[in-house]
Amino acid sequence: MKTPLCVLAALAATAFGQTAEMKVVTSAAEALGGKDKILAVKTLTMEGSGVQPNVGQNPLPDAPLLNWNVPEFKRTIDFSSARMRVEQHRVAQFDFALATDVHQTLGLDGNIAFNVSADGRAQRVSDAVAADRRIEMLGNPIAIVRVALDPSAKLSNLRRKGGEQRIDITTAEGDHVTLAVDAKTHLPASMIWMTSSENLGDVVNTTVFSSYESVNGLKLPKHYVTKIDFHKWVTADIQVAKNTLDGATGDLAAPANVKSAAAPGPPVISVDAQPVGKGIWWLAGNGNAFSILFEFDDHLTLFETPTSEARSKAVIDKARATVPGKPLTEVIVSHHHFDHTGGLRTAVAEGLTVISHKGNEGIFKEVTSRKATLKPDLLAQSGKTLKFRGVDDTLVLKDKSMEVVIYHVIGNTHSPLLLMAYVPRDKILVQGDLIDIGWTQHPWADNYAKNLQMRNIDFVKDVPVHGKIATHAEELAALAAMKKAR
């Protein structure tokens, strides 16, 4: 006779008056130094250094991520008030068109998240960021064991994975995380949680705790590595030089102006269609990544579905409304970087064929076949799969009404698989990430000039993904001004 599972679960739950899950938490608390000591901790400060890789911005889809070095990192947590402050100094280890050396102060006060700028001004940020930071605050053994010990937390689903025991925790605030405990030492080994990404759908995040040291009778890790399941990308690797318990933290509270401000909602998206040539529109509006629409005899072609599903759906709708009689059938995607492919899943959901460098087919297939259960997006609802047309050196899209020549940008270090497009009739160039007259630095100016020369392109207007429409003369002036400023 089989014993029903619910009876087994009930037996597990009642043995010694403690659930099997609570036993795991209790033994983890013991291994760290004891439940009473953990609950008595008021504040934890970790100071150290490390790297924060630039996710989704590697030069080639399979290349390692490039790093922001973090020479100074400090995380301060006040457990009793649920407040956290992260102060970090980041230096880009790659060519970048914006600031490459930045100091950031990121705050959380309960459910209020805020950023403090270099001049000391604090500004409230979205509830979505607050939710992420709430989880981030749990990403250390003291915090996660404290929330697990909270009687209003729900513990469930004890299982064994390799040398670990894992339990799911629903915190008193309703956040879902998994605690993994080393089955031998009983020390917390990692925290695992899910997030939703515009590019990747469901993402499994793991922060691994290692190199434990003893501080005031409690064990604390000196090494934190956070990874995502996609390509096992490391998103942060921090070595702690100094753990401090109950030290002075300064004021971690959100300033009054932040508390009284409403949390900014999701960005309001506007897309306008600005005609830039016969049968060519710049689909710009607000935001900082735009699309271009080309009208052929019997169909429409887009260049770029960037940023997010919301942005790209608005762009696709605008394209269809701009030329109502013709179907939108395809999108040219300049390169795989995540800001340019935030709407790749959306394009596939909308039935568009994706045209990109042939070297991007693999990553595009991967990205568009991932699940999105946490926040089912249009792709998850559509059940569609990627239709891909690869470009090698050149692809000409041509009929009676329109000719668009797609070129592989040769020798570009930002993205060796970058594409740009040219309309010979109107002398219109379409590009992203080669130049933007608003940039403060132009790391790819020489490569840009070389490619224009190599392809014999003499454009009248550059209608870009980032920035403003510019003439070639305006771009050369921006480059000359930069050289002079140096």
Ligand SMILES: [Zn+2]
């Ligand atoms: Zn890029």
Ligand SMILES: [Zn+2]
């Ligand atoms: Zn870009």
